[in-house]
Amino acid sequence: MRKVTSLFILLISVALLLSSMNRSFINKLYFDKYFSHIYSKTTKETNWYKAFFSYSDKWRYGDLYGMSNLPQYKFELELFKHYNPKPGRQNTNRILYIIGDSFLADKILYGAFDAFDNVIFLDRRFAFGPIKLDSTKQNYLIMEFAERNLVTYDISKTDETRWTSNEIKNGLNFSNAPRLGNQPPAASIFERVGNIIFNKALSRNLELILFDNKLATSFKEVKASLNYKLFNRVAKEVTESTDKKRLFYNTTVDTASLQSAFRPKTRAALDSIVRKLDIARDYYRAIGFKKVFLSVIPNAVSIYDDKRMPYNHLLERVEQKTDLPVIPLYKTFKAEKRNLFYRSDTHWNPQGLDTWVNEADKVLTSNLN
Amino acid sequence: MLFNSLLFLVFFVIVTITYYLLPHKLRWLWLLAASSYFYMYFKPVYILIILFTIIVDYCAGILIEKATGKTRRFYLILSLVTNIGVLAFYKYFNFLAANLNLLSDTFHGPQLPLLDFILPIGLSFHTFQAMSYTIEVYRGNQPAERHFGLYALYVMFYPQMVAGPIERPQHILPQLHRVNNFRSSNLITGLFFMAMGLFKKVVIADRLGLYVDPVFNNPHGHSALELLVATYFFAFQIYCDFSGYSDIAVGTALVLGIELMQNFNLPYLASNVSDFWKRWHISLSTWFRDYLYIPLGGSRINFRVTCINLLIVFMISGLWHGANWKYLVWGLIHGLLLVAYQLFNKYDIGIKGFTFLKWLFTFNLVSLAWVFFRAATVSDAFYILSKILAGKGFTYSAGNLMSVPELWYCAFIIIILLLGERYLRKAKDYSNTTKAVIIGGLILACYFLGIFNEAQFIYFQF
Numbered sequence: 059m060r061k062v063t064s065l066f067i068l069l070i071s072v073a074l075l076l077s078s079m080n081r082s083f084i085n086k087l088y089f090d091k092y093f094s095h096i097y098s099k100t101t102k103e104t105n106w107y108k109a110f111f112s113y114s115d116k117w118r119y120g121d122l123y124g125m126s127n128l129p130q131y132k133f134e135l136e137l138f139k140h141y142n143p144k145p146g147r148q149n150t151n152r153i154l155y156i157i158g159d160s161f162l163a164d165k166i167l168y169g170a171f172d173a174f175d176n177v178i179f180l181d182r183r184f185a186f187g188p189i190k191l192d193s194t195k196q197n198y199l200i201m202e203f204a205e206r207n208l209v210t211y212d213i214s215k216t217d218e219t220r221w222t223s224n225e226i227k228n229g230l231n232f233s234n235a236p237r238l239g240n241q242p243p244a245a246s247i248f249e250r251v252g253n254i255i256f257n258k259a260l261s262r263n264l265e266l267i268l269f270d271n272k273l274a275t276s277f278k279e280v281k282a283s284l285n286y287k288l289f290n291r292v293a294k295e296v297t298e299s300t301d302k303k304r305l306f307y308n309t310t311v312d313t314a315s316l317q318s319a320f321r322p323k324t325r326a327a328l329d330s331i332v333r334k335l336d337i338a339r340d341y342y343r344a345i346g347f348k349k350v351f352l353s354v355i356p357n358a359v360s361i362y363d364d365k366r367m368p369y370n371h372l373l374e375r376v377e378q379k380t381d382l383p384v385i386p387l388y389k390t391f392k393a394e395k396r397n398l399f400y401r402s403d404t405h406w407n408p409q410g411l412d413t414w415v416n417e418a419d420k421v422l423t424s425n426l427n
Numbered sequence: 428m429l430f431n432s433l434l435f436l437v438f439f440v441i442v443t444i445t446y447y448l449l450p451h452k453l454r455w456l457w458l459l460a461a462s463s464y465f466y467m468y469f470k471p472v473y474i475l476i477i478l479f480t481i482i483v484d485y486c487a488g489i490l491i492e493k494a495t496g497k498t499r500r501f502y503l504i505l506s507l508v509t510n511i512g513v514l515a516f517y518k519y520f521n522f523l524a525a526n527l528n529l530l531s532d533t534f535h536g537p538q539l540p541l542l543d544f545i546l547p548i549g550l551s552f553h554t555f556q557a558m559s560y561t562i563e564v565y566r567g568n569q570p571a572e573r574h575f576g577l578y579a580l581y582v583m584f585y586p587q588m589v590a591g592p593i594e595r596p597q598h599i600l601p602q603l604h605r606v607n608n609f610r611s612s613n614l615i616t617g618l619f620f621m622a623m624g625l626f627k628k629v630v631i632a633d634r635l636g637l638y639v640d641p642v643f644n645n646p647h648g649h650s651a652l653e654l655l656v657a658t659y660f661f662a663f664q665i666y667c668d669f670s671g672y673s674d675i676a677v678g679t680a681l682v683l684g685i686e687l688m689q690n691f692n693l694p695y696l697a698s699n700v701s702d703f704w705k706r707w708h709i710s711l712s713t714w715f716r717d718y719l720y721i722p723l724g725g726s727r728i729n730f731r732v733t734c735i736n737l738l739i740v741f742m743i744s745g746l747w748h749g750a751n752w753k754y755l756v757w758g759l760i761h762g763l764l765l766v767a768y769q770l771f772n773k774y775d776i777g778i779k780g781f782t783f784l785k786w787l788f789t790f791n792l793v794s795l796a797w798v799f800f801r802a803a804t805v806s807d808a809f810y811i812l813s814k815i816l817a818g819k820g821f822t823y824s825a826g827n828l829m830s831v832p833e834l835w836y837c838a839f840i841i842i843i844l845l846l847g848e849r850y851l852r853k854a855k856d857y858s859n860t861t862k863a864v865i866i867g868g869l870i871l872a873c874y875f876l877g878i879f880n881e882a883q884f885i886y887f888q889f
Contacts, residue, residue: 061448068444071437078434256468264433281875289833294880 078263115275120403122305126296127282131402143169158202185217191346199347205357206317213338304401310357320367353385358399385421428468430675462585473547483509488564488571506561522750549589560596569596586679592690592710607684615859620678622869627671629877635664638829650820662794698785700764738762757799
């Protein structure tokens with residue numbers, strides 16, 4: 059009996075370890091869990107897969123809830139509306155590109171702006187490019203940033219594959235030119251095997267497999283509540299607002315972080331940010347964009363808790379200093395009476411996105427020519 | 428791989444069950460493969476370094492045994508030079524080069540290049556364990572191991588290879604040779620030690636670290652009171668971190684039927700510094716005693732030589748921890764404290780009684796000395812101590828690091844540790860059921876009160 063039990067435990071453990079090493083399984087799991095609250099009714103997975111694997115509380119109630127597990131911040135996220143084209147819309151021969159981050163990722167925006175036939179979103183957090191524009195259309199670009207990401211932005215340090223200055227100088231037709239340059243050398247068999255079995259994320263993968271389910275959530279909530287009530291301690295990634303009504307991403311608050319809204323920014327730092335935006339703008343103009351806009355989405359803390367410490371007003375200062383046409387949001391968001399950000403997530407809610415779409419529409423329409 | 432990670436939990440289950448399912452003749456191979464994976468998880472290529480020293484020491488052991496006269500000594504020196512050479516290259520080259528460059532800079536001389544690599548994890552530990560093997564073979568206390576795999580396993584046995592205890596071949600090799608049948612008492616006692624170690628690490632050390640690390644990383648931004656609290660918290664953070672690791676190592680090995688030596692024996696209850704070193708990192712203290720202090724003459728020659736030997740041993744012991752002046756100063760302080768203790772003994776000015784005061788005095792000396800160990804630099808350490816001793820700014824405004832209730836909780840749990848650890852240790856002799864209940868309680872405490880922030884064990888860096 060002991061041997062049978064041991065063998066059973068061994069088999070389970072080996073299966074767990076192998077699963078945590080299987081990158082495609084982990085990616086699928088991550089994807090399914092991330093979108094489980096959105097697509098739960100449409101996925102074709104079997105019920106047991108849903109119950110054991112794809113169900114997740116980590117994102118269902120907001121990423122900040124998922125990090126802190128504080129039950130008092132357990133709010134189900136409202137779903138975003140789809141901005142589909144209005145029926146009978148005229149062809150404008152214009153395409154709007156948005157190179158942005160998580161605020162606009164996974165949103166259906168292709169009918170959001172009447173002045174454009176399509177909206178193409180490119181996620182700066184991942185590799186993409188080189189951008190090949192349709193030269194028969196007028197192409198416009200919005201460079202969108204979360205306020206916290208603006209500080210560290212440098213186009214040369216992103217994962218975007220770009221055209222070289224020689225390619226641009228030689229006037230290539232970007233719409234159908236093959237990408238020149240060397241491909242990175244393929245990894246050796248040892249490197250590939252090493253990356254699988256010595257993967258540094260194995261513990262995190264095991265946690266994703268084992269402890270992101272309803273049962274584990276209740277334990278996590280008890281633990282989080284205990285630490286909160288006894289020691290006023292929350293997960294290090296998260297900070298509570300002064301009025302205790304919402305959570306913020308700690309890097310936007312903690313002055314030790316470069317991304318903090320309360321970390322003083324000198325004139326030189328501001329100049330550096332603006333210079334880097336200009337470099338990006340020049341590149342995008344060189345490859346064929348007719349106009350490049352800047353849109354910086356404020357941190358939630360900059361809107362709802364900017365008095366907790368002296369706010370650095372980075373967003374407004376950059377908007378004033380740059381030559382780029384700007385979709386100004388800070389004042390609109392501050393003046394807005396509706397809640398624009400989820401209380402338990404780093405991102406805006408559907409009203410926030412709607413406000414942005416309206417503001418962007420105004421700026422884009424008045425800057426088309 | 429960290430003991431306080433989910434990966435280790437799965438790894439441990441797979442390794443242990445497979446170990447007992449395999450026939451004895453294959454177990455060494457399985458443990459060696461598992462230990463290699465455990466080590467390679469940090470940086471795979473560094474296995475080559477350890478493999479190199481294993482080959483050298485394995486051959487040296489056999490050659491020493493076969494040789495006679497001066498040749499034996501030659502092979503021993505060859506082995507020691509190889510081990511110390513590897514240690515010196517990876518651990519001390521940059522320190523030496525940086526200091527020589529500083530000196531050379533004063534005279535506008537040439538600069539040595541600094542090497543850019545990460546220090547192999549646990550290098551000082553397994554190098555010292557390897558050296559103890561060839562020394563013991565040379566002394567005739569241990570026959571040379573003929574089984575290459577078992578010798579490799581002696582150096583690489585995963586529970587203790589990266590942070591000790593630094594074992595002796597006479598203690599471990601016979602245990603690796605013998606047939607270790609599964610015993611439920613070993614399993615329960617092993618799990619008991621593992622749970623106790625994990626409790627010390629995640630419930631005490633890592634919570635104290637939440638306060639200690641930011642304060643020591645920015646001493647100028649904190650008041651005397653905050654620095655004082657951090658100083659005493661660090662004393663317990665390092666104890667719980669390191670002894671927690673040792674407990675997990677002892678427990679993990681015991682589940683496999685291998686008994687490791689105890690590395691700590693309630694060191695903060697010591698009544699003098701000499702007593703402290705008999706209770707703290709026992710495997711390293713005895714290593715230095717047997718292989719350095721006694722060969723230097725120990726206390727056999729005269730009082731002056733004894734004092735010099737103590738200073739040499741403790742300065743080297745300091746440097747063993749890291750290539751930094753601060754460790755040297757820390758070692759020197761302990762050396763001087765021991766010299767002072769010898770002086771008290773020599774002139775018989777020992778005070779009878781006052782046990783509590785002696786304990787208090789020793790504990791405070793040891794805790795203050797830790798400042799040199801933890802501060803980023805020697806000058807930071809002097810700054811911290813001078814600020815504390817000046818006693819200015821006894822205010823607490825580090826609520827962002829730790830709330831006052833949490834500070835009290837930490838103080839409470841430290842007192843519980845000081846008073847209760849000896850009783851908890853005795854629990855290893857209780858019945859399996861009692862131990863299972865204690866294990867359950869410790870695991871629940873670990874989960875609900877533990878900090879799981881992927882914090883490495885402090886001694887891994889050495």
